[in-house]
Amino acid sequence: MTVSAERVRTQIDGLATAGLDWPTFGAAAIETLRTALPFSAACLATVDPATELVTATVKWGDVDDDHDLEWAYYEYEVDDVYDFRRVCRKPGGVAALGAETQGDPARSRRWAEMFRPIWDYSDELRAGLSADGATWGGIALFHQGGRTFTLAEQEFVSSVAAGFARGLRAGLVAGAVGLTDVGDDAPAVLVMGADDEVVQANPGAEARIADLGGGPLGDARLPQVVCALIGAARRRASDPTAAVPRARLRSRSGRWVVAHASPLVGRGDRRSDVVVTLEDARPPEVIPLVVASYGLTDREREVVGLVLAGVDTADVARRLHLSAYTVQDHLKKIFNKVGVRSRRELIARVYSDHYAPRLVEGGALAPSGWFAGCATRT
Template sequence: MPAERARAQLSGLAAAGLDAPVFAAGAIEILRAALPFSAACLATTDPATELITSTVKWQLTDENDEEWAHQEYEVEQYNSIDVARRPGGVTTATQETGGDLASLRRFSEFFVPRYGFGDELRATSTVDGAVWGFVALFRDGPNAAFTPAELEFASSVSSLFGRGLRSGLVAGAVAGDGAADGPAVIVVDSAGEIVQAGIGAAARVEDLGGPPLGTGPLPFALVALVGAGRRYAAGRLGTLPRTRLRARSGQWVVAHASPLTSRDGHSTDVVLTIEEARPPEIVPLVVAAFGLTPREQEVVRLVLQGSDTAEIARTLHLSRYTVQDHLKSVFDKVGVRSRRELTARVFFDQYAPRLAAGSGVAPSGWFAPAV
């Protein structure tokens, strides 16, 4: 049957260790055989905040990203984060509106005028309780509603998408070249225009996949972050939005959005800050992305602290043989052969190139640019 064949193919693809864009493109092709659709968007997320960090689109373009982010984060209707709380982590626009798609602003103002879509299916890509991405599928025309059976199938394969997107986060070698230095600040006004940018902002944006600053839209992850910042300013998001991103250079960065407030108390512009991530922010994400069990994660944490086998065994109340078994499993999943390689893979991928380049420590306590 097409559904069973697609499920088996997705399972194999998710275990192949592909980077996220390659996995997403292959997954879309497999899914189409079992669940027909007219267009699709797969998004990766930061599991800590569930904010979008990258997208892979099929039969969609990037030119409408600002409008999409506006509808997703600023309009007072359900969004992807809400879908994660739906039964099975899946829903459709038809189901959310009782068939009255005109009542859903992103359809009446965006999806129908721009694309002519007749329904949208959204599913969360959840693994081990963490959301690693979202899947959005679209159909054309007025009689395009997704069926309950199709929702059930989408829910049944959502964890496979999660596994593929999760492993894609750490797939591929880190080049260590072309990484930007120092924090960057960008001010975006209420119309979505960049009105100010600090030194280094252009390099940061290009490293995140955007065009030269001022010549095109910001990467969708940053556009979405601006929208989330406005949602926070409106009191509809509980915490200041922030997300961890892996740049093209392989460097990990943290980006957050803070709304500015005028003297009369009204929120106006949004300030984006992008800076290199510190180990405490990235190590847990990287370890989780390798698909380690909770116990394996505890073992890795102690390895990174320099504990030997005996110390790990005492701390975790395990035998040395059990610790060795856990380490062997960790080595297999991470693709290394020793503790030293494990530490380098989890911790030093980001920082070793700077050490090799002779970067010293600046007064801030972080790496200074190499001279």
């Protein structure tokens, strides 16, 4: 390692508190990690903490976006040596392919059918990125040229995982104001065929796909979250314990989106078609994630929930069996973490991610729970 592990941990922790959006944080953190641990390529992914489904990625090196559907197939549909969900539950939340296969990576279909023939990777190291009991992402590092990841390198990546998680978590709520319009507020619906081609789509689908980083519908490049949903839906059809095909994420325009999928009934052993739906998230779906992104304790989240419901300090104390002084102490800590000075600012900060600006502009609620017919900010 060319730079001390402690120095890199300190730098990543500093980036995590710098107020960066998550892609900017991710790119900087990967570069920082590489100063202590050289690798050939890397992929940093965000996940929805509720389902641990991958929602978006930042990539470094020759790993590219052109094979996301293949990656989702091996991650969600194939029963391989490990996947990200299993890694997150391992001691230390880390695994290396060479070590997991006792030096025989060919035991992994992902390696034999994708990593080796496409990129000639010789080893993969994965780590789950968790903080305060929730998983916010995962990272995969790759070696080429026959190199493998040592136990010391695995332990080092495990030691910086919490800093990565805090940076991804904070990055979800960075840059909350400044929304742009993406057209129709109606849900987008796509039907993906057994060959992973778009069979049908409604009129608003292309704009939604573009806002999530995908290409035109005739293009094979779908957003990462759609690829993951397709694989997760097919796996869930045969394995009820598999990842739930549902995720919340921020789009490029700043909107919160709920994405979910379900398989259609297929014939025999034929891979099923999958219906994917992308729609604006309603406040009850988003607010818990926004609140969690500020790194509040369980008790602080309880206090915030009551404050958002309009409960005064005395009633908060009574409901939580606390003294008014203790509630005020919790509020001070909450204000400091969120970066506000009062209850009013706290409520505005949580809602302003989407809802307050449009409410101020007088938008009426559409049937979807989103604001209809109001101007957006640029």
